Amino acid sequence: MATTSKATWIWYPGDYEIWLGNKMNNRRTERGAFFPPFWKTDSHFVTVEFSTVVELAEAEEVTIAAEGIFNIKLDGKLQFGMPEKFLLPAGKHNLNIKVWNQATPPALYVEGKTVYTDASWRVTFEDKEWIDESGKASDTSATIYMQAGAWNFGREERPSLYKLCREALPAVAVTEADGGKLYDFGRETFGYLVLEGVEGDGEVAVYYGESPEEAQDKAFCETLDRIRFEATTITDLATGKAVERTARYVFDNSKALRYVYVECEGATPAGVSLEYEYAPVTYRGSFKSNDEELNRIWEIGAYTMHLTTREFFIDGIKRDRWVWSGDAVQSYLMNYYLFFDSECVKRTTWLLRGKDPVTAHTNTIMDYTFYWFIGIYDYYMYTGDRAFVKQIYPRMQTMMEYVLGRTNSRGMVEGMTGDWVFVDWADGYLDKKGELAIEQVLLCKSLETMALCAALAEVEEDIPTYEKLAAELRAKLLPTFWNEAKQAMVHNCVEGEQSEAVTRYANMFATFFGYLSEEQQQQIKHSVLLNDEILKITTPYMRFYELEALCVLGEQEAVMGEMKDYWGGMLREGATSFWEKYNPTESGTQHLAMYGRPYGKSLCHAWGASPIYLLGRYYLGVKPTKAGYASYEVRPTLGGLEWMEGTIPTPNGEIRVKMDKQSISVYATEGEGVLHLPTGGDPIRIECGKELTINY
C-alpha cells in the first residue's frame, strides 16, 4: 500500500470500511452454505461530493481517477465529460467532484504537482445546492461536511480491489485415511486451498478441520468445499460458479484450518497446498522472560492476534469470521501492545457502528454497544488521534440516543425483546433478567466516554448533558447493587429487588473503572475474584477482565499463576493458537464442542490472546497517561519472574523495558515518561532517547 505521491484515494469516511466489512463478514460459510450476519448490514452513500479549494501560482494539470461515474465543477461550473486530465487555471478556485457508484463506494484520486486528494478534502452525501429560477445557487451552509476517509492507497490501488497478502504454504504431513488423504499444515492457519495437477473428471470433496477429528468428520465438520472437474470446466458445487479448467485451482473462499481431509471421485490432485492469507502488520511489541512457557504463551498469543487481525479485527478465523464489538475492544487493547495498527482499529470501529438509523444494539448485543463507546476513548488515549474522535462523534451521538431511548424509569437498561444481553458464555446459569449490574457499569462508563469525546469533538453543549447522566447513574450503582452482607455487587436487580446471585462481571469492571472504594476493592478481591465458590469464568474473553482487575489490585503473582495454568493449559492440550473457550476440567474432544455442535468451538479466537495485553500493561507496566503517549508511566512488576524484557510500541516510536530482581532499564523514543519503582517512592523521570537504568 505504499505510494511515492502524497495523493491517495479518498471516500466518505466509514463507507469504504462498511463496504469492505460486508465483504468480510459475508465470507462466512457453514458446511457450504453462505452465512451472513443477522444484524442490519449497512451500505455506502452512493453519490458523494468531494471538494477542496485550490490556490495556484500557475496553472496545473491534474490526473483524475474515480471509482464511479463522476463530474467536475470548477467554481460552480460543470465541465464536459469525465476527463482523465484536467487543467486547473492559476488563482484561487473551488474544485468539486461528484461521484456515483451503487456497487462499491464512490472513491476519488486526484494527483497534480500541488493539488492532490487526501484527508483534507471535504465530503458530503447531499450538497443541497439547488438553483433558483434565475440560476442563482442556494446557500449550502447547512450542508454537513466531513473530512474525506483515506488509507494510503496509491493510484493503481483501487480501493474496491483491495486484498490482503498471500504466500504459498505447503502441508507438513500427509496421511492416508479412510479412502481419502489427511493433510496437516503444522499449525492453525488460514487461506485458500490449492489443488494442483488434477487428473481425470469427477468430484473432489474437501473437509476442513482445526483438529484432525473435525477434518475427518464429514458429517459434522464446520466448513467444507465440493468441486467438480469436467473436461474444460471446474465448478464450485456450493456457489455454482464455473471457471475454465486449469492445472492449478485455487478455491474462491478462504478457510481456517490446520487439517484438510480430501476425498476424490474420478478427479485426483497431484498436490494440495495453501495460499496463506495475512495482513502485512509489523510485530512492534515484544516480550521475553526467563519463563519459556510464558514466552510461548506470548508468541502463541501474538500469532492468534495476527491470524485474527485482518481487514478488521475479527473474532475467530474458523466459524464467524465476523466483527464483534466485545471481541474487537480486546483486540484493540492487545493491538496497542503488539502491532499498534491504528488503521485497523478505526476501520473496525466504523464497521461495528454502521450507519443511521440505529435499529439494534451493536451486533444486537447490549454490552457490545457499550464496549464500542469505550473502545473509542481507549483509541484516543493510545494514539492521540483526536481527528478520528471528531469524525465518529456524530455516530456516537445517535448510538447513545438509541441506548437512552431504551432506559427504564430508573435510567437503567434492561434487556428488551430483540436485545441480546450476552455478558459471557458461562458454564452455569447466568440470569439475564432485570437490571444487570454489569450492564449499568458499562453504561455508566459509556456515558463518561460520551462526555470526554464531546469535549474532544468540541460539541460543547453535549458535555454537561452526558456528565450529568453519567454522574446520576454512577450515584445509583452502589446503592442499587452493593450488598454489604455479601461484600460484593450482586449480579442483578429485578423490579427493584437485589437478586441473591453474585457473579464476577460487575465486580471486576467496577474495580478497574475505579467505581469502588479502596475498601470495597479489597472486599471483592476476596469475596469474589479469589473466591472459588463464585461461578468460574471459562472464556478467555472474560478472563481478560478478571485478570486485569486482579492486576489493578496488585495481584500480578496470582495472575501469573493463572496465566500459566489457563493459557499454559491450552498449550499442553496442543493448541497452536488460543481458543474461544477453555474449561480445564474438560478433556479430549470435549474441547472441540460448542453451540451444541461437536466442532462448534473456534480454536483461534482473538479474545484468547489477552496475555499480550496483560504482560505489556501490567508486568512491563507501560500505559499512556496523556493521549498518544504525550505522557506515560512505566510501573514494572515481575510477578514472580526472574527477569523480563520487552518493547511497547507508541504512535511514532517505542518504549523498551528490561527488569530483573536488581535493576530496571527503560528506553523511550518519545513522550514524557515516569518510572514507578516496585519499591515505591517518587516517580523517576524518563528522558527521551536516553536509557535510564535504576538499581532498586
Place this chain on the structure above:
Amino acid sequence: MATTSKATWIWYPGDYEIWLGNKMNNRRTERGAFFPPFWKTDSHFVTVEFSTVVELAEAEEVTIAAEGIFNIKLDGKLQFGMPEKFLLPAGKHNLNIKVWNQATPPALYVEGKTVYTDASWRVTFEDKEWIDESGKASDTSATIYMQAGAWNFGREERPSLYKLCREALPAVAVTEADGGKLYDFGRETFGYLVLEGVEGDGEVAVYYGESPEEAQDKAFCETLDRIRFEATTITDLATGKAVERTARYVFDNSKALRYVYVECEGATPAGVSLEYEYAPVTYRGSFKSNDEELNRIWEIGAYTMHLTTREFFIDGIKRDRWVWSGDAVQSYLMNYYLFFDSECVKRTTWLLRGKDPVTAHTNTIMDYTFYWFIGIYDYYMYTGDRAFVKQIYPRMQTMMEYVLGRTNSRGMVEGMTGDWVFVDWADGYLDKKGELAIEQVLLCKSLETMALCAALAEVEEDIPTYEKLAAELRAKLLPTFWNEAKQAMVHNCVEGEQSEAVTRYANMFATFFGYLSEEQQQQIKHSVLLNDEILKITTPYMRFYELEALCVLGEQEAVMGEMKDYWGGMLREGATSFWEKYNPTESGTQHLAMYGRPYGKSLCHAWGASPIYLLGRYYLGVKPTKAGYASYEVRPTLGGLEWMEGTIPTPNGEIRVKMDKQSISVYATEGEGVLHLPTGGDPIRIECGKELTINY
C-alpha cells in the same frame, strides 16, 4: 412484463424502487456532464431475508433464482450451497432464504406447483436470529417484517435488467444548416439517437433541441453528445466508454428532443434516427367535446403525461428528468384520469421518500414534503389500496417526525437554513421569510393525512396524536393569516406580524381543502382568484391548483376560458407538449429561456398537463367518495361546451360520461355511484353495468 406463472420476483419493499430511481435520476446530463441530484441518494438493504411458511400435502420441487448470493434455511437448518432446484418435503415448514447483493437490490424468485414468491412473503433486513451457547435460536419477535415488494416480473425478467420499451422513430425532415444537418422528429419526443452507416474516422457532435434554435446553438443547448469513430472502436467522449465499431451505433443515454443538429468531422453517418423509449401504459381515460381546440389540449396533455410517465413520474424529459414531489403529486392526479397506473404512483412514492434517517425535506423542498404525504391519501382514495398505506406508514412517521422537529413555538414551519421554501417559480417577488400561509395549510393537511393513514395502517396510538396536532394548527390558520380588510389570507407572517402581501397560493389551497367558510370562499374568489391585481401565476404547476379552486367554486365557465387561453396559447406557439412555464406576455425565444439560460426551460413538463385532471374531475365530474371507487359521484358540468364525452378509469373498470345541453348518460362497470344533475335535486343512483340516461 407478463408471466403465466403466479410466481414473481420479490424484494425489500421500496428498495428496488429507490435503486431504479437512482439509475433514472442519474441519467441527467448537462452539456456532456453527469448531473446527479443534490439531495441524499439512498440505497437498498444489501442483505435481506425472505420467508414464508409452506404446508404441503406432498413433497414439492421448487426452482430458485436470486439476484445475489443466497442461502436456504428449512426449519432453521441451513442447506448446502445455492441450488437451482430444491425439494420441499411434505408437511408444514418454515422456508427462509437470505440474499446478499451490494450492487443491485437482493431479489428472489421461487417457483413450484403451490409454493412461489409473491407479495405474501415476509422480508426483513435484520432477523436478529442469534444462537446461544447451546445452539438455541433467539426470540425474533422484535424483528420487523414487511410484506415483500413485487411488480409482476416473470422468471426471465431479472429486476436489475428492467428496461422500458423502444420503437424505431425516423426523422420527418432533414435540412442542411451551417455545415451540419438539422433533423426534425416532428414533435417533442424521447429516446436514444442512432447513427447508421458511419463512413470514415473522426468526430461526430450531436446537439439536441426542443426547439430548432436550441439544437443549432452549439454553445448553449442544454444537452449534447460527442463521439469519435476510429478504425475498430467508437468512443463516447463524455464517458470515455469505448465499444467495438459496428455499422449501427446507439447512444448510451437517452435524450429529450424534437430537433437534433449533427456536425461531422471525418466520420459521416448515412442515417440518423431515434430509438423512441416509452412506458407501455394504456390510455384508459378519454375526453372529447365539440371544441376541437380543447380536444387538442387534452391530447397534447395526454402525450405530455405519456412522455413524463416512465419508470417513475418525472418532472420533464429534457433537463432534470428527476422525480420531484410537487410535480409527482400532480402526475398522480392526472394519472388517475388517464392511465390509472397505480404501480407508477407507488414506485414514485417510495423513491421520493427514500430511507431513514431523514436529513432533508423531500427534494430538499418544504412544500414537497407535504405534497408527499397528501399524495398517499389521494392514492388510497382512488385505488383503495390499503396494503400500500400499511407498508409506507412507518416512513410517513419518520418523515413527520422530521417535520415536527422543525416547527417553531407556534407549531408552524418556517424555512431554516438548508430548507428550500419553493412554492412556485414566480415572475415577481415572492417572500419566503417567516411563516408562509401556504406552508401551514399544507402542513395542516399533512397532519390530517397522518391521522387518516394511521387509522388505515392500524397504528391506533398515532390517531389521536395527529388529530390533535392537526386540529390545533387548523384552529390557528385563520386567526393568523386571515385579513378582514383584504378579504383574504395574507402571504406570510414574520415574527407574528401579518405581511401586506396577498398571493393566490394559500387562498386556493384553503378553498379546496375546505378550510374556509362559504362566505370566505366567495370573498377570496373576488379578492384573489379573479383579481388581476394579485401576482399572476405563470406556471402550469400552480395554475393546476388555481383552476381547481375555481372549479370547486363552480367557475367552470371561467376556467374553460382560462384553459383555452393558457394551454391554447401554448398550442398557438407551436407546442407539441406542454411547458414548464408559460407567460403569455412573452414572445419568440423568450419562451425558451429559464434559470438564466437561453434554453433552460423544459418544453415537456408533466405539470403542464393539468387539463387532463380538470376535465375528468370537474367537467365530466367524476370522483371517488369511498376508497377505490367503492362509491363515487358524477357531477358533470359543460362549462360552456355544447357537448362532451369521456371515460374515467377505475381500479377494475371504468365510468363513461356523456353530456350535452339536454341529457346526461353514465355507464359504470363497478362501484356505487350517484349522479348529481347540474339543475340540482336529489342525486340519482347509478346502477352498475347499466347505462343511465337522464334528460335534465
